[in-house]
Amino acid sequence: MDVIIGSKNPTKIKAVQEVFLTDIVTGYDVPSKVSAQPLSDSETRDGAINRAMQCLETTSGEVGIGLEGGVMQVNDHLYLCNWGALVTRENEIFTASGARILLPREFNDKLQAGAELGDIMDAYAKRKDVRKNEGAIGIFTNEHISRKEMFVHVVKLLYGQWEYEMKSSSSN
Structure with missing residues (x-):
């Protein structure tokens, strides 16, 4: 089966490959159609759905997957958030x-002003391409959880929902 992920980010591609072990997984660059830095749970989720849907609109893949990282506000604190979407040719959408994880307060103004978390993290950690490697989650969990692991968890949730739905549909 051809699985298309709406990103060329190696961390996201590896996360999907780790779950879809026997399938062909291809990264395809599609826009999220949301802000470069999503600033809410809803916007981050929308970005993941948009990416997944565009994968199927622009390729012949059988399943489209979108993974989106963002930030969300809880009271006066900003948290890292992430969403995934799996879309089938039958137009089923799983999210x-x-x-x-809480982000440092010093990030708030920069994020609200439109800066991307990945750029902030590179400067903060004095590293290059944090978003393509351990991610903010890796830095702030002392590498106990990497960005890839975080997205593997989301992809497993998507895959499990899809698999359950396929089994339920075939037994009816």
Whole structure:
């Protein structure tokens, strides 16, 4: 089966490959159609759905997957958030969210002003391409959870929902 992920980010591609072990997984660059830095749970989820849907609109893949990282506000604190979407040719849409972690207060103004978390993290950690490697979650969990692991969890949630639906449909 051809699984298309709406990203060329190696961390996201590896996360999907880890779950779809026997399938062909291809990264395809599609826009999220949301802000470069989503600032809410809803916007982050929308970005994941948009990416997944565009995968099927622009390729012949059988399943489209979108993974989107963002930030969300809880009271006056910003948290890292992430969402995934799996879309089938039958137009079934499955969504799931994963880990959330508090971001340093010093990030708030920069994020609200439109800066991307990945750029902030590179400067903060004095590293390059944090978003393509351990991610903010890796930095702030002292590498106990990497960005890939965080997205693997979300992809497993998506895959499990889809698999359950396929089994339920075939038994009826």
